[in-house]
Amino acid sequence: MTMTTPALLFPAISLLLLAYTNRFLVLAQLIRQLNNREGDQVRDLAKRQIVNLRQRIVLIRSMQRWGVISFLLCTLSMFALFLSWELAGQIFFGASLVSLLLSLVMSLFEIQISCNAINIELESLENR
Template identity: 60%
Template structure:
């Protein structure tokens, strides 16, 4: 393995972190909106949505932590390769890939929760029609 191998992960991890940050910002906006809406008209549906959003925030925070740790391990891998510590670099790169995988698993989990929250909202709309 040479120094360009871990460097290939830099753009991928950076894009993932950007996407995770965007998700976080959208959820923060939604929470503020629901908070205001709940003050005006409290309902069980809003409380359920807030619960889903809380779970999503936790998942996004874990995604971000795992992604940042993957990025750090990638940088340390490059430093180990620079010092010709090939064995340590291989271990660090493997750890970086595992952390990236963990980040992606949390992302998948967050998408599932998001889908459940949307279904809850759709069900609420359907109930109001009837």
């Protein structure tokens, strides 16, 4: 394994972290809008959305955490390979891939919760 193998993950992990950050920013904006819209009186629909939003915040934070750990392990892999520590480089690279996999699985769950949030909004439209 050469240093270029883990280096191939750098752009992918960077773009993934950027996408996660964008999801977080959109979520924060939705929470602010919900807060302004609801004011002091919170409807049942909004309470359901709040539970949903809390779950998504936890998942996005975990997605980001595992993405950053993957990035760090990938960097350690390159550094170990630079020092000709082949086995350590391979172990760090494998751990980086596992961390990236965890991040992506959490992303899948977050997408599912996001779809549930849209269904709650559609339910609100149907009830009007």
